[in-house]
Amino acid sequence: xxxxxxxxxxxxxxxxxxxxxxxxxxxxxxxxxxxxxxxxxxxxxxxxxxxxxxxxxxxxxxxxxxxxxxxxxxxxxxxxxxxxxxxxxxxxxxxxxxxxxxxxxxxxxxxxxxxxxxxxxxxxxxxxxxxxxxxxxxxxxxxxxxxxxxxxxxxxxxxxxxxxxxxxxxxxxxxxxxxxxxxxxxxxxxxxxxxxxxxxxxxxxxxxxxxxxxxxxxxxxxxxxxxxxxxxxxxxxxxxxxxxxxxxxxxxxxxxxxxxxxxxxxxxxxxxxxxxxxxxxxxxxxxxxx
Amino acid sequence: xxxxxxxxxxxxxxxxxxxxxxxxxxxxxxxxxxxxxxxxxxxxxxxxxxxxxxxxxxxxxxxxxxxxxxxxxxxxxxxxxxxxxxxxxxxxxxxxxxxxxxxxxxxxxxxxxxxxxxxxxxxxxxxxxxxxxxxxxxxxxxxxxxxxxxxxxxxxxxxxxxxxxxxxxxxxxxxxxxxxxxxxxxxxxxxxxxxxxxxxxxxxxxxxxxxxxxxxxxxxxxxxxxxxxxxxxxxxxxxxxxxxxxxxxxxxxxxxxxxxxxxxxxxxxxxxxxxxxxxxxxxxxxxxxxxxxxxxxxxxxxxxxxxxxxxxxxx
Numbered sequence: 001x002x003x004x005x006x007x008x009x010x011x012x013x014x015x016x017x018x019x020x021x022x023x024x025x026x027x028x029x030x031x032x033x034x035x036x037x038x039x040x041x042x043x044x045x046x047x048x049x050x051x052x053x054x055x056x057x058x059x060x061x062x063x064x065x066x067x068x069x070x071x072x073x074x075x076x077x078x079x080x081x082x083x084x085x086x087x088x089x090x091x092x093x094x095x096x097x098x099x100x101x102x103x104x105x106x107x108x109x110x111x112x113x114x115x116x117x118x119x120x121x122x123x124x125x126x127x128x129x130x131x132x133x134x135x136x137x138x139x140x141x142x143x144x145x146x147x148x149x150x151x152x153x154x155x156x157x158x159x160x161x162x163x164x165x166x167x168x169x170x171x172x173x174x175x176x177x178x179x180x181x182x183x184x185x186x187x188x189x190x191x192x193x194x195x196x197x198x199x200x201x202x203x204x205x206x207x208x209x210x211x212x213x214x215x216x217x218x219x220x221x222x223x224x225x226x227x228x229x230x231x232x233x234x235x236x237x238x239x240x241x242x243x244x245x246x247x248x249x250x251x252x253x254x255x256x257x258x259x260x261x262x263x264x265x266x267x268x269x270x271x272x273x274x275x276x277x278x279x280x281x282x283x284x285x286x287x288x289x290x
Numbered sequence: 291x292x293x294x295x296x297x298x299x300x301x302x303x304x305x306x307x308x309x310x311x312x313x314x315x316x317x318x319x320x321x322x323x324x325x326x327x328x329x330x331x332x333x334x335x336x337x338x339x340x341x342x343x344x345x346x347x348x349x350x351x352x353x354x355x356x357x358x359x360x361x362x363x364x365x366x367x368x369x370x371x372x373x374x375x376x377x378x379x380x381x382x383x384x385x386x387x388x389x390x391x392x393x394x395x396x397x398x399x400x401x402x403x404x405x406x407x408x409x410x411x412x413x414x415x416x417x418x419x420x421x422x423x424x425x426x427x428x429x430x431x432x433x434x435x436x437x438x439x440x441x442x443x444x445x446x447x448x449x450x451x452x453x454x455x456x457x458x459x460x461x462x463x464x465x466x467x468x469x470x471x472x473x474x475x476x477x478x479x480x481x482x483x484x485x486x487x488x489x490x491x492x493x494x495x496x497x498x499x500x501x502x503x504x505x506x507x508x509x510x511x512x513x514x515x516x517x518x519x520x521x522x523x524x525x526x527x528x529x530x531x532x533x534x535x536x537x538x539x540x541x542x543x544x545x546x547x548x549x550x551x552x553x554x555x556x557x558x559x560x561x562x563x564x565x566x567x568x569x570x571x572x573x574x575x576x577x578x579x580x581x582x583x584x585x586x587x588x589x590x591x592x593x594x595x596x597x598x599x600x601x602x603x604x605x
Contacts, residue, residue: 015407019511023404030401031419034478038422040444041432056447108329117319118312123330130337131536132589134562136569137347137582138340140354145335164332170532171487174525179494195321209490217483224427240427265426269418272425277414279493 044258045069052254068255072263075246075256081235083242090239093155094222097162101218102211104163109172110199114185124173130166139229146230157230162222168214175210176203212275220268240264348579358576365580376581378556379564382469383539386560387592389473391538394480395530401481402488403515417489424482433475434548437461462549465557472545472558479544480537484530491526495519520603527603531596539589542566561585 044052046064076083112120142161151157180203188198204211227241243264247257306314316323348365352358369376405416423429437445439460446458461467495518503518520527542562545553552567553559561581569578 016510020407023407027401027404027408027416030397031416034423034481035419037432037436037478038419038429040436041426041429044432044435053442055442056451057442057444059444104329104332108326111322111325115319115322115325116315117322118315120322120326123326126338127333128532129590130333130341131532132593133341133344133586134540134565134582136566137344137575137579138337139569140347140575141340141343142336145339160332161336164329164336166333166337167483169329169333171483171529174487174529175490175494177525178491178522195325199325207494209493210487213486213490216486220425226427261426261429261431265422265429268425269422272421273414273418276417276489279490280410280413 041258041261045255045262047255047258049255052258053251068259069263071253072247072256072259075253076243079242079246081237081242085235086237086239086242089155089236090223090225093158093162093225093238094219096155097159097222098215098218100159100163101165101168102214105165105168105214106172106204106207106211107199109169109176110180110203111195112169113173113176114180114182114203115195127166127169127173131170143229152230153233153236155236158222158225158228162218165218168218171214172207172210175207179210180206209279212279216268216272216275219271223268224264344579345583347575348583350576352575352579354573354575361576365577366584369577369580369584375556375559376561376564379559379561382557382559383541383561385469386473386476386541387535387538390476390480390541391534391592394477394537395484395534397477398481398485398530398534399488399527402485402492403519405489406492407511420481421485423479424485428547430475430479430544431547433471433478434462437471439463463554465555468545468549468553468557472548475544475548476541482533482537484533487526487529487533488523491523492519495522524600524603527600528597531600532593535589535592535596539585539592561588 040059043059043061045068046066047061048063048065048067051058051062079086111117112124146152146157149156151160184202185198188202189195193201224240225238226244227237231237243260247253247260347358349360349362350358351361351364401420405413405420408416435443437443439446439458439462441447441450441458443458443461445461446455449455450458459467461471499518499522500514503514508514508517540562542560545551545558545560545563549558551563553563561584565578565581565585567578568574568581
């Protein structure tokens with residue numbers, strides 16, 4: 001079905017060969033600019049130490065080795081708090097933070113976009129404006145709040161602020177505005193569906209690309225979080241923080257440090273690939289007609 | 291009789307005052323308040339309250355140690371009249387924003403649109419190539435390795451070998467190089483959130499519209515972009531603009547990591563750095579809050595300007 005429609009789409013619209021070539025050319029140039037430094041990151045991680053400090057430096061690796069990764073894992077084993085604990089902390093806060101945010105933000109975004117109620121306008125305005133206020137100066141007030149709530153030195157201090165971040169609500173609201181068809185909602189309401197049910201069963205599937213996107217960047221933000229000023233117990237600290245501590249050992253640890261960059265990227269990239277291929281899959285069937 | 295009720299429903303309700311009408315609407319839509327409540331309560335606590343508090347603090351001399359005194363506009367006055375470095379920071383921030391903002395915005399949209407023209411099979415992979423620099427938390431540090439100050443850096447080694455230079459350039463410690471390089475790195479990591487929103491937005495456009503457009507005589511993809519794609523993408527374009535503005539004016543973290551703080555002769559010192567300097571290191575909260583308020587006003591101004599420009603899109 002999806003393929004049939006794509007093919008039809010191609011037949012109907014004229015696509016000049018020159019335009020296709022131009023697009024490929026521009027994408028190739030920009031892609032090289034994006035990709036070559038990334039390739040260098042990968043190369044560095046599999047270079048043995050003598051190649052890392054070779055003169056003149058070479059872009060390509062000559063004798064690829066997993067030495068750096070083994071080094072990194074050995075260093076991890078020497079840590080005082082078991083490394084699995086840091087990994088658990090980060091996985092737990094990333095997953096809980098992302099899904100809580102997705103649920104709360106999309107629920108609120110649905111109401112703001114699709115139910116006309118007094119106050120919706122300025123609530124959305126406030127969220128939008130908050131994106132432009134710097135977080136450094138609000139740190140003092142946030143710290144006092146965290147301590148009053150008893151969140152200091154708990155997972156809550158990481159997870160709850162993630163739940164109410166402004167970005168997700170803004171994104172979901174923008175997509176609900178365009179991609180959710182009012183007439184479909186109206187007929188669902190006439191059929192007696194509650195707003196909660198309309199939101200979950202009808203609106204959410206229509207904005208699937210939006211919430212898959214939200215999952216990507218919310219997860220990635222939490223995954224890459226370093227030391228937090230709200231957390232002081234060693235056993236509650238994040239993976240990124242811990243890996244930063246062990247690779248900060250100067251020249252001798254350059255290899256382990258190069259490997260750690262790759263390790264840190266693996267999980268967000270996996271999340272990205274899974275979500276992104278889902279976004280593109282939904283595309284064929286999302287063209288809904290009324 | 292029926293006609294009378296109809297006009298009564300549709301027209302202005304003369305039997306109700308405005309407050310009564312709002313109250314009635316609030317009761318009628320009470321489910322909406324339950325839906326926004328969990329998010330909005332947390333948002334008010336963790337975002338709105340701290341922001342309002344900071345705005346109040348910007349009119350005081352709060353330094354975390356002593357009880358704050360009201361100084362009214364003193365912080366703002368000294369920022370503009372006694373603080374030369376702040377003016378340098380403003381200048382640098384504007385340069386960054388004027389280059390990085392529009393370029394990253396246009397690049398995000400064009401690349402997203404080009405990718406959308408590719409066969410579906412390879413789209414996810416190509417998207418990954420462009421998005422990858424934004425995924426890793428500090429993968430941009432690779433630019434520090436590529437442009438290292440000694441001859442072990444790839445850029446220096448290459449330039450030396452080609453005989454273009456005879457002595458290594460300390461790229462991130464040289465006033466001439468700091469700004470251009472930081473702009474390049476900023477652009478390298480700029481295909482982020484808004485790029486993904488554009489990709490997702492393009493997927494969501496109703497296919498039937500393109501078919502109808504073709505029937506109506508749209509000839510090529512540029513017309514299709516202008517008449518169908520752009521008008522359908524307005525909310526995403528607005529989202530992307532806000533991301534570009536906050537990203538471009540709030541730029542600073544990359545400079546810290548690559549050039550150290552402060553950058554050589556404040557060559558890449560931005561408002562963001564100035565703010566972190568006073569707020570994060572000197573604990574002059576009043577002063578740094580005033581900087582945040584100024585940055586906020588600048589961003590809101592830029593945002594309304596962009597909004598006005600975007601409202602003309604596809605009309």
